[in-house]
Amino acid sequence: MPSSPIRKLVPFAEAAKKKGIKVFHLNIGQPDIETPKICLDAVKNSDFKVLEYSHSAGNESYRKKLVSYYAKNNIEITHNDIIITTGGSEAIMFGFMACLDAGDEVIIPEPFYANYNGFATQSDVKVVPIKSNIEDGFALPPIEDFEKAITKNTKAIVVCNPNNPTGYLYSAEEMETLKNIVIKHDLFLFADEAYREFCYEGKQVSAMHLKGAEQHVILMDTISKRYSACGGRIGALVTKNKEVLDAAMKFAQARLSPPYYAQLLGEAAIDLPDDYFDITKAEYKLRRDTIVKRLNAIPGVFCPNPGGAFYAMARLPIDDCDLFCQWLLDSFSYNNATVMMAPATGFYSTIGLGKNEVRLAYVLNVDAINQAMDCLEVALKEYPGKR
Ligand SMILES: Cc1ncc(COP(=O)(O)O)c(C=O)c1O
Structure with missing residues (x-):
């Protein structure tokens, strides 16, 4: 059985939290919207x-x-x-x-x-x-x-x-x-x-x-x-x-x-009012617009505008997304915080593809997304495996 790229870095996130570092979880599609x-x-x-x-x-x-x-x-x-x-x-x-x-x-x-x-x-x-x-x-x-x-x-x-x-x-x-x-x-x-x-x-x-x-x-x-x-x-x-x-x-x-x-x-x-999805959709759209704009403003980063779901894939100027995502958790912090993302390699079945891509789940509010993007921006300047 292959391990899940979404969950395999969890021990590193737990270790970061034990050190008192706040981890912005953009790695997993766990919405923060309240259950009705x-x-x-x-x-x-x-x-x-x-x-x-x-x-x-x-x-x-x-x-x-x-x-x-x-x-x-x-x-x-x-x-x-x-x-x-x-x-x-x-x-x-x-x-x-x-x-x-x-x-x-x-x-x-x-x-x-x-x-x-x-x-x-x-x-x-x-x-x-x-x-x-x-x-x-x-x-x-x-x-x-x-x-x-x-x-x-x-x-x-x-x-x-x-x-x-x-x-x-x-x-x-x-x-x-x-x-x-x-x-x-x-x-x-x-x-x-x-x-x-x-x-x-x-x-x-x-x-x-x-x-x-x-x-x-x-x-x-x-x-x-x-x-x-x-x-x-x-x-x-x-x-x-x-x-x-x-x-x-x-x-x-x-x-x-x-x-x-x-x-x-x-x-x-099934009895929820018809506008239930309008409200949640508007919130996700705002988050998508925020994260895509912030990502594309970082030098060397490219993120296509996703039309649906609550995920974005971004290409980063890095050597290896698995190493980078782990480094973010075990060797980096900015304002005592860091960001957790899913390395894209796990979403490809062809070995070697997606090495410079990550998946981000925009399941946090706009304020948290902005803080997470601040972390990512600084991290990409400091990361030793930059490309
Ligand atoms: C595309 C897709 N299919 C299926 C699932 C599984 O969802 P469930 O929680 O209903 O098992 C997920 C969960 O993230 C998903 O993203």
């Missing part, structure tokens, strides 16, 4: 005598309410197309295990959400990366690159939209391109839409909107980021492909049921 009160109240006010297993596919009442959430996003499904999972993570795992056999290949534009590597390892599946580039903001690689990568073992493509780690928001044309490839080669399209609500330049085109690809698309979803409810561990696998759903259900039954309490939380969230 009506969601927490739904758990607090729950009233039952036995904390039972739920249905393996999740509570029917929750799945029925989710249908209206998806309808608001122009995704027409029934509650029978949904399996509630333990986070989006389990939805991805179920998708891989239900659709892919050992030795099958899955194509993923890189850099990609690092845990796909771990899920692929667990399912004995081979990840075939296709490089996207920081110069064009990590747009979808050309169709020829996909065609070249497809072999007799290719069974699926993963698209994360908006993207983690790049923040890229795929256009309608790019989603059509993906649709055409999966139909032409009879592949699955795993669509990770954990950040659906957080789009700042335009609207997300869901893979579930792709007409004619209904039997190919498996949607992996989660409430973790949507409602700032990462600890609830509630996600969903959604597909109109009955055979896939039946196979995924066997895995769902083997693990018995998804968490009970957080299903109550997820169900209550």
Whole structure:
């Protein structure tokens, strides 16, 4: 199993904190936005005598309410197309295990959400990366690159939209391109839409909107980021492909049921007012604008403007992002503070790529982001491995 690039520097951050240094955590997508009160109240006010297993596919009442959430996003499904999972993570795992056999290949534009590597390892599946580039903001690689990568073992493509780690928001044309490839080669399209609500330049085109690809698309979803409810561990696998759903259900039954309490939380969230996302989105947009502006103002730094999610990838004038991110924690401080970022190498599957890039999660308020950028600016002047 590969280690997570997002978490592997945690011991260094802990050591820095023990020395009394404040660490600005831009390394992990843990939002600081408060979980909505009506969601927490739904758990607090729950009233039952036995904390039972739920249905393996999740509570029917929750799945029925989710249908209206998806309808608001122009995704027409029934509650029978949904399996509630333990986070989006389990939805991805179920998708891989239900659709892919050992030795099958899955194509993923890189850099990609690092845990796909771990899920692929667990399912004995081979990840075939296709490089996207920081110069064009990590747009979808050309169709020829996909065609070249497809072999007799290719069974699926993963698209994360908006993207983690790049923040890229795929256009309608790019989603059509993906649709055409999966139909032409009879592949699955795993669509990770954990950040659906957080789009700042335009609207997300869901893979579930792709007409004619209904039997190919498996949607992996989660409430973790949507409602700032990462600890609830509630996600969903959604597909109109009955055979896939039946196979995924066997895995769902083997693990018995998804968490009970957080299903109550997820169900209550559907009643949030429509402007709930306007407020959180406006806050993230302000943070994005701040961090991108500050990064691009530092000499030698380049950060494309991400259209969605809450991540930015930046190219830095450094030799090695793993060394730099560790150095920031064990050898540097400014005003008794430092910044923790995720080295980009862990988001690439091709060895050697991303060595001078980092991922920053803008999950802190604007004031903290500005202080973190002050640290980074000074650090880049002092770092011995400057390029
Ligand atoms: C793209 C993406 N997919 C899936 C997940 C997993 O989310 P969950 O907390 O729902 O397991 C994350 C978490 O950061 C993510 O960024």
